[in-house]
Structures are given as structure tokens and as C-alpha cells.
Amino acid sequence: MPASGKARASVFEVEIVEDDGDWARVGDIDSLIDNAARAAFEAAGDGHKTAIVTVALSSDANVAALNERFRGKAKPTNVLSFPVGNGAPGGQLGDIIMALETLEREAAEQGIPFEHHLQHLVVHGVLHLLGYDHETAADAERMEAIEIEVLSNLGVANPYTGALETGTKD
Template sequence: MPASQQAPENVFEVEIVEDDGDWSRISNLDSLIDDAARAAFERAGDGLQPAVVSVALSSDANVAALNEQFRGKAKPTNVLSFPAGNGASDGQLGDIIIALETVEREADEQGVPFEHHLQHLVVHGVLHLLGYDHETTADAERMEAIEIEILSKLGVANPYTGALETGTSD
């Protein structure tokens, strides 16, 4: 088939911006984020292509301000997801903002490697951008099952039980 008639390439781009906080101490930061976002998109993107996700690495202070402004909650949270709105460029799924200090604290409290918790939150954020939520028990169970499946492919233990899962879900 001539190049002009070939199907578009499956393109997924992850834009990473260090907004605030000292993220420099995490080795392989870009690949950890890219691998997690790409795995989530490949599992749950349902043929969307091309697509772009922006990941902002930020601080508790910045995330707390955004959380208060957009969700009415005056405290930091680990991850915020903002789907692209009207006027966004083609394929832009949205933005994910991650709070360094909260991720560090939660990883420590849960006894998991920081890198694994970070990848879980990136997967969680991408799934939100793809329309998944956890507002009802059924939705939460479905989203968690997909997260577990994606994370197991990344070598990350089930964030809800600590076990490395090998099965799949729908």
C-alpha cells in the first residue's frame, strides 16, 4: 500500500513538565511515567489515536491550590486529572498533575517503592482522562481491576493487596 494510503501510525505522546518540587532524585523518571501512561492508554484507549497526555510533576502546595480551585478541597491530593476541554488540540486527552510530597508520604506509609506508587498514579490519571471513574462501587471495582492488570504488566504489585497479579480483566 502506498505511504499516502497507509493507516495512521499508532501515536501516543506523553509530555512531562517538572512544575515544582525536587523530582531530580528519581532516576528514570521520564521512562517510568512514559511506560505507565503508554500501558494505560494501550489497555484502555479503545483505538483512540493519535493522543497526547501532559503530566505535570508538582508539589503539594501547587496541587492543594488546584484541588481547592477545581474540587473545593483545600488540601493536597496525590494526583489530579483534567480532561481536555473544548478548543484543545486534536488528540489532547488532558493533563495529569502529581504532588511529590504526597506520593512520597503515601509510598512510605504503604511500604511500596516510590516508583511503583508513581506509576500507579499515572495509570490512574490516564484512566480518568479516558473516562473511567470510581464514583460507584461497580465503577471503582472495574477501574481497580484494569489498574491491577496494567500495573502487573509493568511489574508493579497490586496496589490494593500488595500481590503481583498475573490474570486479566475486561
């Protein structure tokens, strides 16, 4: 067991599927996604011995259709997470679907590197698959604290303040 006392996954896989959109223009996208997903899982995946996450790289059009079908919102969103629930075969946690155009637009509007925004939303999606949400202020604060810590370890500024967090929090 690691020094932190948390058990770590014996097997963690990230499957990346290019569904739609010109994601090829994003350099080293597989490593960006894999590193962010692993970091999120290591920070919050207690109790999972085996975990498989599928990340689908898609377009606004496809994500808008999924968002309408499953959430009743007829518009694209940056990321959707679909947990498989308890008892899923082979440790599958669920799917994360990302909308290229929305991610690009948001990164430009926020004045942040696309790659940082992508990693933030991968972390966010993995946390949703692990059961975290932001429905209440307390839940949002808990989820955001994990995101900030994970992203800081990846060298990504706090997505809520823009500052790079350093050191550990008590």
C-alpha cells in the first residue's frame, strides 16, 4: 500500500475513441488524456482495483444530440459523463464524451491553453464517473478541490481562479 494509505488500482486503462471532429490537430492528445484520467483516478478512485474509462472525442453536433437525449438539453456541452454503475463487467467505470468545438471556444474565451482545458474536463469527467457531482455547494466545493489538486500536479492552473496552486493543503 502506498505511503498515503490509499489502495491504488492494479489495472487502469483509458480507451480513447475518435468519434467525430478534427482532433488530430491536438498534439499528443492521447498522453494528455491518459495523464489527466490517471491522475484523477489516483486522487479519488479508492476502492477500485480495476478501472477502465472510455473517452470519446466528438463534435458539438454529436454531443448536442446526446445531451438532448439523456439530459433534455438541446445544445452542446463541453463534456458528458456516463457512469456504468455498480457491477459493471471488467471494471468499466463509464464513458466520457467531449465536444471539440465547445472546448476550443471555451479555452479561447477563458484565455487558457486548449490542452489545459481538455485535461481539466477529463479530470472532471473521471470524477463524475467515480460518483462525484456538483449539485450542491458542498459537493461542488469537494469536487473542485480534487480537480484543483490534480490539475496542479499536472502543471495546470486552477480553472476557477487561474492561479497555479502550490504546496499541499491540510
